Amino acid sequence: MYTEKVMDHFSNPRNVGEIENADGVGEVGNASCGDIMKIFLKVEDNVIKDIKFKTFGCGAAIATSSMVTEMAIGKTLDEAMELTNAAVAEALDGLPANKMHCSNLAADALHEAIKNYRENHS
Amino acid sequence: MYTEKVMDHFSNPRNVGEIENADGVGEVGNASCGDIMKIFLKVEDNVIKDIKFKTFGCGAAIATSSMVTEMAIGKTLDEAMELTNAAVAEALDGLPANKMHCSNLAADALHEAIKNYRENHS
Amino acid sequence: MKKIYMDYNATTPVRPEVLDAILPFYREEFGNPSSVHWAGRAVSGAVEKAREQVAKLINCSPAEVVFTSCGSEGDNMALKGTVAALRDKGNHIITTGVEHPAVLETCHYLEKNGCDVTFLTVDSDGMVDLRQLEDAITEKTILISAMWGNNETGTLFPVEEIGRIARKHKVRFHTDAVQAVGKIPVDVQKAGADLLVLSGHKIGAPKGVGAIYIRRGTRMTPLIHGGHQERNRRAGTHNVAGIVGLGMACELAGQNLEQNAERMAHLRDKLEQGILNQIPDVKVNGHRTQRLPNTLNVSFAYIEGESLLLNFDMKGVAASSGSACTSGSLEPSHVMGAMGVDVALAHSSTRFSLGPDSTEEDVDYILEILPPIIQRLREMSPLYPG
Amino acid sequence: MKKIYMDYNATTPVRPEVLDAILPFYREEFGNPSSVHWAGRAVSGAVEKAREQVAKLINCSPAEVVFTSCGSEGDNMALKGTVAALRDKGNHIITTGVEHPAVLETCHYLEKNGCDVTFLTVDSDGMVDLRQLEDAITEKTILISAMWGNNETGTLFPVEEIGRIARKHKVRFHTDAVQAVGKIPVDVQKAGADLLVLSGHKIGAPKGVGAIYIRRGTRMTPLIHGGHQERNRRAGTHNVAGIVGLGMACELAGQNLEQNAERMAHLRDKLEQGILNQIPDVKVNGHRTQRLPNTLNVSFAYIEGESLLLNFDMKGVAASSGSACTSGSLEPSHVMGAMGVDVALAHSSTRFSLGPDSTEEDVDYILEILPPIIQRLREMSPLYPG
């Protein structure tokens, strides 16, 4: 049911973990299925230098978490804010129809983390 | 679905035909399935000397017709009047449940033929 | 003894290619298609492939195909599912007097439960009258259910025109195509059908599997509630082997549709002519041109159907009959009755239905054994004038 | 890669003896059991033999067995058929919150159509309270529907006592025994059941066949109207191969019932102990003694079920989960919910269900691969305290 890309990111997730003294932290829960995702950021000169995630959720949730961290790293915060759920799903070569909602977790958590950074540093 | 006895009487029915100038003729129709049976008697000294049948009906109807003629021949009219549908069915080693009504044809036609004989000769 | 099967409208042997396609799903591929693990995955792909194969044969999209356990389930679902879903719209159903019991008995049940049902009459060929159909439509009409091809006589209804009338009056159109699918081209778009039912065992797939086409956007209440299978339209663990077999059978049927139809029609016509030439007092039942290519229904006057079948059977020939005696029911074929065939001839009606494997030799053999059997039974019949 | 199947409650492989019994009915014996000729006769005998085999396993008479296409159909028939037949008696149904969707969804449908349904609660072991059951009975109660063994947790309801209460109050008793039949002794007389549903694919028969026991004299409206099959209780051409397979599977299950149950319980207990000994923060879901011998349901705290299943799958292990993520539905297992398991732990619930072919090696392998998988996933979890 999952694409190869999804299974790759699910079985070898990139950037799992926490960042101590992170510059920004975002946590979102998926209202529809009760799953949870947390993103940690290290930011320098408005650029995401390091990013880590922790996820309690299905295969799609873990894969999108992993993918979004790969897509975000090295981007400016403004660029990262434009990353959409659809873009993440597309980068994974698609998700099953009943799993599209899982991709919401990833981009939302990233955006929350950036907002959190901006609140802390404004 | 039919016993060997039924199939034997069905495939080699005994006493098929008509008796010209029969002493008694009985015809019955089976109200429930539209089938028809006709019995012809030759009677001497109150004993059935010859008997023939014609039947438009299912395998069970033909087999019971054949059987009833075999059972009746040589019997006195009083004895023959006591032949029941159940006895005919039993002599055939039974009939399927949904075919029990067919056996009604045979004994009824025999009884009608005897009554017809008695009416003609009283 | 020679065995000649002339009862393809009753059921068909499973085609060897179908059996080959099925077997892996009884062995290594035993998973539940709803499962996420290896055992489920292979299997769910196979179910979706079969859905495409069915969709292709009847020209719809795979998402419009719902798998069922048989034609009867499909017909029950079409009728009861429509009545439950469109209760707010109306309660009137139009059908015909010659439908299969899966439609007729369901209609009788629905009548007892608040529906009005119009049973259209047919003429002596078993054909409906389109004007009568159109006149029967009221504001409360929610469904027209008219079969594509009749199982007893082979008479084909003008489904495209029925579909046009249904669309014109915005009434849903269901067609029981159990006998038509695989024998003649069936196209749900051309027919303008909203619902269409087919059954696997009539086309070389196993017994116990079927499908219903549900046009996208057609509101339906499920007949079987429960799990999320079939997009919530039919619960129950998939009959994977059966479904795979149905898919393969549809693919095969599509490949050889025209040739098979021509071959069968040729043999059927030869049988028909042979019977009419050799045997007096025979009546062909059903439409002479608008008819399934494989079906021949004849009444041999003065002879009751079951006794004829048993005699055929003793010679290895399998056919079927519209006689009440065959079924153990009380009335002979309701189809013959609706066509105005008299009761004795209805009792005499005999159906030969051919299949893709039928041969010239089969037909020759039947034509050889038939006359003496008929003669013998007629001589036993009190109705026979001699 | 090693493949270990631990999902027998989802479906089972077809037993080789069952496949052997089935195959002739895909080849030479292809007739329709309703036909009177040679092609039908052999087959109708086989269907009746299967009926006896099923009857023997559950201790009823063959005439009380009606073949269906699956457990879901059986449950729908039991509920809807009772409601339609007993409309004059009442409209109240009592069931439990942990039934299979085939019962629950049907009850929700019936609720929308004029029935009152009481959903009994269960305790944290998934057990019903008999007093609560008895108190729920009113003058309008027509049916108690309570499952024999729960598919997710294996918890066994006290069916004999439920049956006694039902009889005492002259209420009909239906039990969904899909998970119990073939795993533990099931006796409809002892249970005092009026209706009982089973499904072939849970006991080594093919998918797409099942049966419902209908106690003699129990008024039922058919779910599928039409032909005269199954004494007018279920129309549709018989799934002959499936039915023959179901019969054989019942016979096999009956032969080895106790030994299989003991073997499975031993292995299940070993798996349970092994998990509890090696892995912290694990909760066993379901009753610890009143439980199917083959079922183990555990929640691995902090881990979501689907991600666990996928990791198992990568190691060749097939199991299942009560997580919403597995089904793509919005809510995690309603069974866990009814037992008061908190949402996160419900998401974590994982079911291992064993079968007669499960081995010690299977269990050892799982116990070997499990700890690192759990460790890895917990380290990825934002809920894990570390």
Ligand SMILES: Cc1ncc(COP(=O)(O)O)c(C=O)c1O
């Ligand atoms: C307890 C229970 N009831 C009913 C069913 C439905 O059976 P089937 O899948 O044959 O429709 C299942 C199986 O999923 C079950 O476990």
Ligand SMILES: Cc1ncc(COP(=O)(O)O)c(C=O)c1O
């Ligand atoms: C026209 C028609 N409709 C419906 C059915 C019922 O199909 P099934 O036997 O698969 O239930 C049949 C077959 O008997 C049929 O010929």
Ligand code: FES
């Ligand atoms: S005589 Fe008609 S069913 Fe036997």
Ligand code: FES
């Ligand atoms: S995160 Fe729950 S279904 Fe994907």
